Amino acid sequence: MKTINEINQKIKDGDAVVVTASEMTEIVAESGPKEAAREVDVVTTGTFGAMCSSGAFLNFGHSDPPIKMARTYLNGVELYSGLAAVDAYIGAAQPNKDPELGLDYGGAHVIEDLIKGKEIELVAEAYGTDCYPLKHVETLITLDKLNQAIMVNPRNCYQNYAVAVNSTDETLYTYMGTLLPNYGNVTYSSAGELSPLINDPYFQTIGFGTRVFLCGTEGYIVGEGTQHSTDVERKHGVPTTSAGTLMLKGDMKKMKPEFLKAATMPKYGPTLYVGVGIPIPILNEDIAASTGISDEDITCKVVDYGVPRRERPVVKETNYKELKSGKIEINGMEVPTSPLSSLKKAIIIAEELKRLIEKGEFLLTSPIYRLPSKGYTLRPLEIRKPSILVRELESKPVIVTHPDENIKDVARKLVENNINHIPVVDEKGVLQGIVTSWDIADAVAKGKTSLRDVMTRKVIIAREDEPVEVVARRIDKYDISGLPIVDSNNKVKGIITAEDISRLVGKKMDRGGESI
Amino acid sequence: MKAWLRFLPSIIGKAIISEAIKKYDIEFNILRAHITPRGGKMLAEISGPEERESIKFMEEQGIEVNPIIKVVKKDKDKCIDCGACISLCPVKAITMEKDWTVEIDDQICIGCGFCTKSCPTKSIILFE
Numbered sequence: 001m002k003t004i005n006e007i008n009q010k011i012k013d014g015d016a017v018v019v020t021a022s023e024m025t026e027i028v029a030e031s032g033p034k035e036a037a038r039e040v041d042v043v044t045t046g047t048f049g050a051m052c053s054s055g056a057f058l059n060f061g062h063s064d065p066p067i068k069m070a071r072t073y074l075n076g077v078e079l080y081s082g083l084a085a086v087d088a089y090i091g092a093a094q095p096n097k098d099p100e101l102g103l104d105y106g107g108a109h110v111i112e113d114l115i116k117g118k119e120i121e122l123v124a125e126a127y128g129t130d131c132y133p134l135k136h137v138e139t140l141i142t143l144d145k146l147n148q149a150i151m152v153n154p155r156n157c158y159q160n161y162a163v164a165v166n167s168t169d170e171t172l173y174t175y176m177g178t179l180l181p182n183y184g185n186v187t188y189s190s191a192g193e194l195s196p197l198i199n200d201p202y203f204q205t206i207g208f209g210t211r212v213f214l215c216g217t218e219g220y221i222v223g224e225g226t227q228h229s230t231d232v233e234r235k236h237g238v239p240t241t242s243a244g245t246l247m248l249k250g251d252m253k254k255m256k257p258e259f260l261k262a263a264t265m266p267k268y269g270p271t272l273y274v275g276v277g278i279p280i281p282i283l284n285e286d287i288a289a290s291t292g293i294s295d296e297d298i299t300c301k302v303v304d305y306g307v308p309r310r311e312r313p314v315v316k317e318t319n320y321k322e323l324k325s326g327k328i329e330i331n332g333m334e335v336p337t338s339p340l341s342s343l344k345k346a347i348i349i350a351e352e353l354k355r356l357i358e359k360g361e362f363l364l365t366s367p368i369y370r371l372p373s374k375g376y377t378l379r380p381l382e383i384r385k386p387s388i389l390v391r392e393l394e395s396k397p398v399i400v401t402h403p404d405e406n407i408k409d410v411a412r413k414l415v416e417n418n419i420n421h422i423p424v425v426d427e428k429g430v431l432q433g434i435v436t437s438w439d440i441a442d443a444v445a446k447g448k449t450s451l452r453d454v455m456t457r458k459v460i461i462a463r464e465d466e467p468v469e470v471v472a473r474r475i476d477k478y479d480i481s482g483l484p485i486v487d488s489n490n491k492v493k494g495i496i497t498a499e500d501i502s503r504l505v506g507k508k509m510d511r512g513g514e515s516i
Numbered sequence: 517m518k519a520w521l522r523f524l525p526s527i528i529g530k531a532i533i534s535e536a537i538k539k540y541d542i543e544f545n546i547l548r549a550h551i552t553p554r555g556g557k558m559l560a561e562i563s564g565p566e567e568r569e570s571i572k573f574m575e576e577q578g579i580e581v582n583p584i585i586k587v588v589k590k591d592k593d594k595c596i597d598c599g600a601c602i603s604l605c606p607v608k609a610i611t612m613e614k615d616w617t618v619e620i621d622d623q624i625c626i627g628c629g630f631c632t633k634s635c636p637t638k639s640i641i642l643f644e
Contacts, residue, residue, distance in 0.1 A: 048596065050636065104638075177600045178634040185603035261596050263636035271636070273596060326602070326612065338603035340636075342596045344616035 004366045007041045007281050011360055016041040018357045020350040021194045021280075021291055028292025037288035042357055042364065045196040046213075046277040046349030049189050049341030050263060052175065053155035053226065054272045055091040056111060056252055059147040060122065062086055063139075068132035069124040074110045074141075076101060081124075085132055089152075092262075092272035106270025108262035111151075114143045115215075116257050149252035151215070155225035157276050159197035159244035160300055163188040163323065165315055165330065168306035173267035177340050179305055183315075183330045186302065186337040191346040192295040192320030196278035197244050199291045201237045205280050206246075207367025213277035213353045214248055216256025218362065222249045223371070230376040237290065240299045240317070244371065248276065259349065275345060277353035281364050295320035302330065308470055310380060387467035388504065390485055390496060398484075398494045400425045403432055403452050410451060411440050421482040421495055424455045429491045431484055433457045461486050462496050472501050518547070518561050518587065518623075519571075522580035525555045532577040540570035547626035559584075559627060586643050587627040590620050595639035601631035 010016040017040050019027065024043045028036045058079070060069075068085040071078065076096045079088035094107035113120060124137045143149055164176035164187045172179040177187045192198070200206050210221040225245030232239045259275035282288050300323075302315040315330060322328050323337050356362035399417050401410050401424050414422060414437050424433040433455035443454040460478050462471045462485045471483065475498050482497035528551060537544050542564035549558040562570065571581050588609075597618045602610045609624035610631060620631075620640070632640045 050598075177636070178604055178630075180604065187600065187603065261637060263596075264638075265636055266634050273598075273636075336603035336608075338601070339599040339612075342598045342616070344597040347616065 008363050018042045018354045021045045021199050024291045025294045033285045033289035037285040040282045043280045043291040044350045044353040045199050046346040047191040048275045048345030050271040051156045051274045052093040052271045054153040056151045060086045065134045066132045067126045067134035071125040073123040074120050077110050103264050103269050108270045108272035112262040115255050151250045151252050153248045155245045156248050157246045158242050160239045161190050161242045162303040164305045166306045167304045188323045189340040194346045202373040203371040207370035209368045211365040214250035216259035217254035219250030222247045229378045230374050235299045236297045275349050277349040390462050390466050391464040423484040423492045434459045520582045521558045523556050527578040536570045540566035542570045587625045589641045591639045594637050604630045
């Protein structure tokens with residue numbers, strides 16, 4: 001049994017034994033936790049991952065005449081200004097107001113540019129008050145000129161996370177990166193055995209007041225992060241899915257650009273790569289055992305991001321040893337894996353923190369209270385009016401056609417039924433293609449007679465159990481006007497058009513009006 | 517060697533490549549191709565003992581052959597070695613080294629651009 005004070009004394013004396021979490025895994029495997037606890041004083045962890053839930057409080061100082069900023073922009077990125085007159089919070093995930101820059105330059109990029117010492121354009125608007133008469137201000141700022149720039153990240157360092165895959169036949173652009181169709185690739189975003197909260201899964205040493213390495217300087221844990229959850233499935237003590245989180249705080253003025261990086265997940269949005277290292281004091285055998293965990297013993301779940309629902313289907317379980325090997329097996333196929341967080345940087349951070357502690361430049365703190373390790377589950381957001389599923393729509397009897405049907409007969413069907421879309425099916429009713437009234441007009445103009453020549457074979461479909469909002473997004477994404485509804489056997493059950501959806505939206509709004 | 521082959525509209529109807537393959541016994545691997553009635557271009561890997569002669573022949577037949585030295589480059593200052601690109605590469609030109617550095621093999625790369633579009637820090641440059 002050791003105390004943090006004793007370890008700090010060893011650090012000051014230059015006698016502390018500090019190892020990284022990867023080194024500790026080897027030590028525990030070789031000598032066992034008892035011996036490791038005697039030998040090692042501190043284990044350093046590290047992670048360098050995309051953490052959207054990051055940002056900073058900035059204080060700009062008062063202008064003359066003064067202004068009470070109501071809308072504030074830095075390089076075209078809006079900050080949250082509903083604080084006092086010249087305070088604002090910049091969120092890393094905020095896109096640019098200029099649609100040309102959009103997701104390419106957001107809040108994270110402003111934060112990085114500030115830390116790099118670049119000059120940033122500040123534009124602020126106000127409504128004007130007796131004490132704050134100015135209504136508009138435009139100037140240039142730098143990090144040095146700000147009174148405070150305090151990074152406060154509401155949710156960092158997720159304790160484990162889902163692994164992403166895509167079962168659909170379209171490429172998906174997600175916060176887990178680009179996901180290729182038909183289980184084409186796998187992405188994951190945890191540093192595994194180096195990851196801070198995985199090395200102390202029950203928060204025996206981590207809590208409010210723990211001094212950490214944050215983006216190149218010292219930062220502090222200011223409590224559990226948002227979406228902190230504890231009562232999840234565990235293996236070897238470690239959650240098998242996303243669980244604990246941290247709220248972190250640090251002085252942006254002391255941060256180093258090499259330990260943070262602005263990024264944009266393609267077609268998703270801006271995010272900030274945050275570098276965090278947490279020292280774990282080895283107070284006893286139990287903690288030594290926890291820090292000795294290996295990639296192989298950290299289980300995680302491969303989740304299908306092709307299903308845009310809260311509960312996404314779990315495809316299989318895997319572990320970080322398999323993921324880091326570069327490929328895993330899914331449905332008998334070998335699928336390449338991509339990390340999204342930088343393992344190279346995670347190692348550099350764990351090594352840097354080790355170096356700082358060994359040099360006596362980084363002392364450990366005793367937390368005022370430890371993070372909660374039980375009793376926290378996530379509550380979902382219940383929507384009072386639940387989503388309408390495709391199958392619940394009032395669907396007209398579906399008119400279909402067959403690949404061999406004459407174009408003229410198809411034209412007649414469209415006109416007689418006053419419709420614009422007609423799914424093409426085989427004798428069993430299974431979807432083969434689709435034609436629109438435009439396709440038929442085009443075919444007639446070009447003198448084509450066979451439906452096979454004009455039908456679209458790669459059909460965008462709606463499934464019966466999908467919420468209408470998901471289908472609306474698909475209509476918008478592919479710029480189409482209607483899609484066939486199919487069951488699990490690909491049999492056509494109906495058709496849903498953009499008009500159906502707008503009618504539904506209209507109805508919803510009517511109902512909304514009555515309830516006031 | 518890797519080269520961009522440019523075709524004028526006047527020659528797209530001729531079977532120059534297959535003739536070159538027959539004549540010079542070269543290995544001709546099409547990496548990317550975009551041919552329209554108004555001409556087009558093709559990225560190809562050409563190899564074999566008579567590689568030079570075959571290129572001379574293609575040029576005489578009207579194909580503009582522009583050898584390329586580099587297809588792709590990683591901006592080392594911007595890249596954080598996350599590896600988001602690795603599983604997207606269709607030809608496995610991107611690998612993770614033992615020290616977790618992301619490396620792109622210019623010889624294997626076919627310049628499809630999938631990695632450049634998906635890089636969170638826009639660190640991969642494609643030469644056209």
